[in-house]
Amino acid sequence: MTTTGLKTVSSQSTVTAADAAAGIRAMHKGDIDAAETLFSAAFRKKTPPAGSELRAYIASLFFDSPPYTTDNGSIVHDDGNGNIDSAIFALPMTFHTVDRTAVARLLCAFVSSGAKGALGAARLARNVRATQQDMCFSDTSSATSADHCIAAGGIILPIQSLDWHRVFQPVAALALRLQKRINLPGIDLMLPLCRMFDTALAKWKPGFRPVGDFGFQCKLEEPSAFFEHIAPMTRRFAIRPEWRKIEFDWLIEKAKLNRKLGKLQCGIVEDRQGTVIGAFLFFGNKKRVATVLNILCQPGKELDVTREMFAFLNIAGHATSQGMAQPFLMNALGRQRLMSFRHRGYFCISTRHDDLKQAALLGDIYIGGLASEQWSRMLTDF
The missing domain is CATH 3.40.630.30 (Gcn5-related N-acetyltransferase (GNAT))
Known part of the structure; x- marks a missing residue:
């Protein structure tokens, strides 16, 4: 990979010999069934598992992207008995970072099998600490994950969060929000009526x-x-x-x-x-x-x-x-x-490069949308 006038950084494997001995390794396609089970258990407890459709989506999303290699993709923890007890789903994306080009990791989900996977999850978390990363980021982190990110040398972007x-159309927008929050039935039938109120409101307050x-x-x-x-x-x-x-x-x-x-x-x-x-x-x-x-x-x-x-x-x-x-x-x-x-959720970035960190904190960064997971079906469908 070459870039005229820029340093070029290819993401190297962050799985050290010590990590490998501790059971950390790159996710392979043979791990998809186990990874899908962990994801469904963590995020879809009240709905039936998505099964084959989700497995196919995981295979396509996390193994087929153009920058993907086993060194910059998802990682898992093997408990030593051939069982995957925790995983980090990561999607590689190519970024220009100050004066270099790097393949960053978008961290999409961090899952583990409860108490059984606690040790593996801790080991995986150490694996993505800032000192080992050119750049990794997540735009949907929880408060707990954000705290871990900061403790490990990362930063939070408050505006992008x-x-x-x-x-x-205020009336229609309120109806749609109620449907999303409390699953209010019949909203589709009510929307034409809502729009009538909104039309009247627009005539009264055209500045809206x-x-x-x-x-x-x-x-x-x-x-x-x-x-x-x-x-x-x-x-x-x-x-x-x-x-x-x-x-x-x-x-x-x-x-x-x-x-x-x-x-x-x-x-x-x-x-x-x-x-x-x-x-x-x-x-x-x-x-x-x-x-x-x-x-x-x-x-x-x-x-x-x-x-x-x-x-x-x-x-x-x-x-x-x-x-x-x-x-x-x-x-x-x-x-x-x-x-x-x-x-929405904490936008976290981890990097070992001080110039990248300072530029991000100053707002000299364009990120999000396609350069995040806002478009992913992992957030909306599964």
């Missing part, structure tokens, strides 16, 4: 609905169009995903499988001269919730691009929209009406 929510600027426009394109705008619009960040074409295409195809979030789409924002100033990837589902994965823009165009994006999503009929907060977007997002921010 938030989701923003912009409401367009976002309006685009005169002469600007947003066009709907295939998700692949997003790739054309990645490099010039992310170059300002010291830490950013490389998203080489083969890796980007693979991520897009995997994201498209998440039909629960809706159809994956791309919006392209143009100014009055027809110049592209921004782009965004989003899921839009039949219940009118838009989940925005990534927003890109030219420096200084954050307000213009977010304004056009929200106006477009409103016209498209979405009741509400949501996405991961980013430091460079906070000023623009904060100017929207009916905007709120909620804690």
Whole structure:
């Protein structure tokens, strides 16, 4: 792997001889059945195990990505009797990190078999401590995991730990939220009535609905169009995903499988001269919730691009929209009406490189969306 003008760091195996002696090793395809059982027991206690569909998804997600090698993928702990009692699901992603290129690990799930797997889980946790990592991160960490990350030399990104929510139709949005929280039946039948109330509310308070600027426009394109705008619009960040074409295409195809979030789409924002100033990837589902994965823009165009994006999503009929907060977007997002921010889960990063750590703490980082697990079916379907 070569990169002109940059140091290149290939992720080396963090499994030392001592780790191997302690039962830590790379996850192999033969471990998928055991790993699926651990995952289902940890996260799906109230629902039947997903079984073969989840196993197929694990195989595809964690073994088929373009940067994958056994040195940068998932790891497991073998109790010495051939039984897998704990596992860390990890997805490798290529990042530009200050002055080098590195294959980072996105930690998607940390599972163990209760008390039986406690020792193995502790050994795995030590294996991903900051001193052994070029870069590993998780965007859905619990408070306990975040505490362990900090204790092991990692950091938390507080802004990226938030989701923003912009409401367009308050009554419909409230109904959808109630359905999600308490499984309220009949919401689909109630939505047309909710929309009638929202239409009346919009006439009374027209400022609730976002309006685009005169002469600007947003066009709907295939998700692949997003790739054309990645490099010039992310170059300002010291830490950013490389998203080489083969890796980007693979991520897009995997994201498209998440039909629960809706159809994956791309919006392209143009100014009055027809110049592209921004782009965004989003899921839009039949219940009118838009989940925005990534927003890109030219420096200084954050307000213009977010304004056009929200106006477009409103016209498209979405009741509400949501996405991961980013430091460079906070000023623009904060100017929207009916905007709120909620804690989603801790965004944790572990690295042995001080320059990477400092850049991340200063907000000089573009991460999230495709460069996280927000698109994964592991979060929504299984």
